Amino acid sequence: MRTKFYITCGAIALAATGCLDDQNVTGTSTEPNTVQADGSVLWDPSRGDYRVDFTASVAGLPKGAVADGHWYWDAKSDAKKGGTSYISWPAQLTDGADSLSSVIDSCQGLCGTAVLKKGSMTSSPYAGVGFVIARDESGEPVPVDVSSWGGVCMTYTSEANPLIVLDLGDSLEHELGDELPSASLTKSKDGSEITKCVSWDEFALSTKSNELPKSWQEVVGEKAASQLLGLKFRIQADSGEYKFNVRHVGTKVKDPLKTAHRNLSSSSQAETSSSSSIYTNWLLLSGDDGSLWTPLKDKDHVQSLLYTFYKEDEVSESSYRPMEQDGRWFIETDAARGGESSIAWPVSLGEDSSLVGVVESCKGLCGRASLKQGTSQKAPAVAVSFNLAKDSAGNPTYVEAWNWRGICVEYYSETDISVELVLPDSLHRILDYNLPAAKLSRSSSIEKTCLPWDEFRLPDGVENVPQFLKESKQLEIDSTADENQWKLYVGSQASLQLVGLRFKIQADEGDYSFGIGAIGSQFREFKSNTDLPICISNGKGSKPCVGDLMTGNIGFPRVRTARYAKGIWPSHAVEDGEWFVETDSAKGGHSSMSPYQTWLVPIEGARLDSSSLPYESVLAQHPDLTCGICRGITLQREAKKSDELENDTTTGDELLREVMTDDPYVILGFNLANVPVDVSNWGGMCFEYFSTIPLTVELDVSDSLNAVFGANPYIILPESEWQKCVRWSDFALPTEQIPSENLEGSVGEIAAKHLSAIRFVVQSHEDTEVVLNIGTISTYHF
Structure with missing residues (x-):
């Protein structure tokens, strides 16, 4: 040879x-x-x-x-x-x-x-x-x-x-x-x-x-x-x-293993001595991304604090619970109640029962649940679980994960898997350890499914249900709800005090192969957790991405434009984010913006004087609207004459020069950096705002791209709105404007990759007074 x-x-x-x-x-x-x-x-x-x-x-x-x-x-x-x-x-x-x-x-x-x-x-x-x-x-x-x-x-x-x-x-x-x-x-x-x-x-x-x-x-x-x-x-x-x-x-066929499917029930007992045994004993997971857990990237730790919410600013210093992310996969058996169940893995576990080797071999977790009754009075069971957070002593602690909206799982199993919501111990004791749960039905092929929080229910006949689980926000707005309606919202309510998630296999004695792959939150499903913004505060749990670019603050709060710039912006880019103001004065206009007005600030508990607040209904309709950029804007073509100038003899030509011909305007904006940068990973932007007239948002791009576009891509935010999200693809050029070159993709998506500034244009055909409040600016990842 x-x-x-x-x-x-x-x-x-x-x-x-x-x-x-x-x-x-x-x-x-x-x-x-x-x-x-x-x-x-x-x-x-x-x-x-x-x-x-x-x-x-x-x-x-x-x-x-x-x-x-x-x-x-x-x-x-x-x-x-x-x-x-x-x-x-x-x-x-x-x-x-x-x-x-x-x-x-x-x-x-x-x-x-x-x-x-x-x-x-x-x-x-x-x-x-x-x-x-x-x-x-x-x-x-x-x-x-x-x-x-x-x-x-x-x-x-x-x-x-x-x-x-x-x-x-x-x-x-x-x-x-x-x-x-x-x-x-x-x-x-x-x-x-x-x-x-x-x-x-x-x-x-x-x-x-x-x-x-x-x-x-x-x-x-x-x-x-x-x-x-x-x-x-x-x-x-x-x-x-x-x-x-x-x-x-890649392969041409999407699911090769389904094409050459194996009979799992005929598999021999697992051999943990050889990494190659995985090919003959278990199905292999696809390794696709999950918004919470991408196995090959995250190894044996779920990114469990992504998108969770801990109201750290609403608790007193004495009751503050310092926490950090947990998310490590661990194994639970029925040994404490006399069972003899176990899990056979395709490779030996690492130090401290680490499942890293298993994850690398399976692109997730795969093994065989060996269920043995022993002296237990309940059906035998094993589980793989992860907790979301731990306190300073390393003990599990709860966080709010309501905005996950549910949990998405890639899996297969020879028997049903019960997904349980782990709650604080005090609630467990009241429930006699009967937890809200939803079912992943047995499947001999790899499946992907999402379980909304409202699919999680308590077992029938559970007594002494904590009042917390009966206080659903949904019931507050449903006047027709009967006395048992709360059972439909147990899962959503439990997600407000979620400690962890447990994937439990409980069945008759026997061996059952299973696999758990990518994990996602329902509102992000199986989208990658590597290519979109995430919101984690520094060591104190995490918050939603609402206001991740700018939160309401008196004055002109700086926009955090480099929040997700790592690995995307060029090395010489320097964050800006400071607000600037432009008026129509250079074109002969006389528009202006008033300084901060106390009557524009929705102060909790304050009584509002209607004589000083002509827009009192704004705050009544939107009590949570925070004051970020709170301004009164005057749009005005020509200067108002005082009484002594009423008889002014200015000629017609001179007067024409004083009056602008365009619509009056005021522009507020911020530069992203010292050079055009790529912010396409924001996905778009979300605004909490109020304006008494429609508000135009423009994308100011690099000079070379501007020459191709011929105008700034824009969208219009409706008047009297509170929350509005727009994707980059929603931005468009004026109807009559055609780019000078053929473009692959929408102008908004292209602009987002070469963005210099974002401008809010307040403009009207007529002279008018405008109330404007830009409360928060967020990335669009919802």
Whole structure:
């Protein structure tokens, strides 16, 4: 057998020539054969993946084999055919299996320059990268059946037309005439990314079909997929230098394991001694993002204080409960009441029963609940749980999680899972430990579902229910509610004093396989917790994102424009956020803004004098409206003349110069930073405000983008509103304004990536007095 030199450690340090600039690969290719990949993710460097992960896509590995997935590059490349090609990397390679990790970190992908040199070759030279799916005990690649993938998807950039090559090993390559099945991809234009999915039946050999071995004369790609060693991304072209960057790898089929489903009930007892046993004993979770728990990112800690609310400012200093996030997964059994139940895991637990290893193997938690009655008087049970917060002594403490709206779970299980809301001990004792619960129904395939708080109910017949659970806000506004109506809102009420969540498996004696993957709050579901703003206060629990950019404060409170700038803003950007005011005086107008007025401030408990407050109804309708920028604004075209100027003999021409022809206006705004910056991750903005006329909000962009737009994107906030949220996509140009260039995406979304300032324009056709209050400004993540 000829030897391939897979460089996976101590690689030769070649001169770095740089990768495709990240700023040049954010577009979307317009190639006609480009498709959107929606299959299962195998490799995503943006979430920290160094190796290709097959746990959610391969039903089984050969006996004794272990998953590989580490990227390699073929040091000899085309040398066996006379070529002298190689790859120049942008970073020094490291030792160990993840020798290309430094490259992946440097460009959020696998980038380099393929230096192609033909030498004595009779065909085009080539170089490339690849990965092996699995290896045997001696470290040799072994074939794996991945036909259930349906094909493979790649996102990449390349200055030459690349190939996806199916690696079948030396012996089969020799049988096939020193070639392997491959599929051609297209090069990218102007460095834009291309996503291409290729079905197995699209992979072909250049050898004429009648020259192939008999066993390969039909369906080459599908046959190759049933005994695949690995995949290669290859650049093959004329001699020269070609930059490339592999950004993402996935399967063509969305749920490969459902295609090749296994009978869970026939699984053998778990083996905790081998990490490879996971492929033969349990389903593997998809590893998708969750707004509260993304397993591969968060490991064994749920981000349990995201979006929760602790009213730290409404309690006295003596009753203040200092807290910090908890969220660590832990195991509960029925041993205390005489049961003998346990959980068998696919790998051994770490120090202090850490579940990190399990999470890494399963992309979540997976195991087998072994339920044994023992001397217990109740049905046997085990559970995996997490608490939300802990106090300064490390004890669990409650927080308000009502605005989660419920809990979303990725899971599978051979029996029902009861999701329980863990409450403070004082309430547990009253309830005799009967907790509000909702059911995840048994499923032999991976499912995703959301459980609203109002689906959580107490068991029938529970007595001594704490008054707290009967005091639903919903009942206060429902005059038709009967005496048992409170039972419908137990879950929502319990979420106001939530200690933790318990996923309990309780059934007859026996073994039940289960898995719990991504966890989300219902109002964010399975959206990533890495790409949108989060609201955590400093060591005192957390608050909703309401007012995360600006909260009401007398005067001109600064806007926290850099709140979510980390990793997005350029290093030389400096936060601004100070308010500025512009009037129409430069155009001959006489509009003005009054200083702070006491009658605009809704002071709790204060009696309002109607003679000094013509807009008393505003505060009556919106008692919670805070005073941020509270101003009286006068919109006025020309100056009012005093009595002694009534007989002024100013000529018509002179008077015309004094009167503005445009509508009078006053503008309040704030700059985001000293340079245009990207705030697209805000999603948009939410305002708590009041205005007696409609209020225009404009996005002021960079000079170059302004030249393309020709006007500022804007939206109009209605008059007499209290709360209003707008997405970036809601901003538009004036009807008659057409951008000078074709744009991909809405003008508002593009503007948000190059934003200089946000301006609030108060303007009217007629002279008028305006009351304006901008109370809070928030990011739009609801």
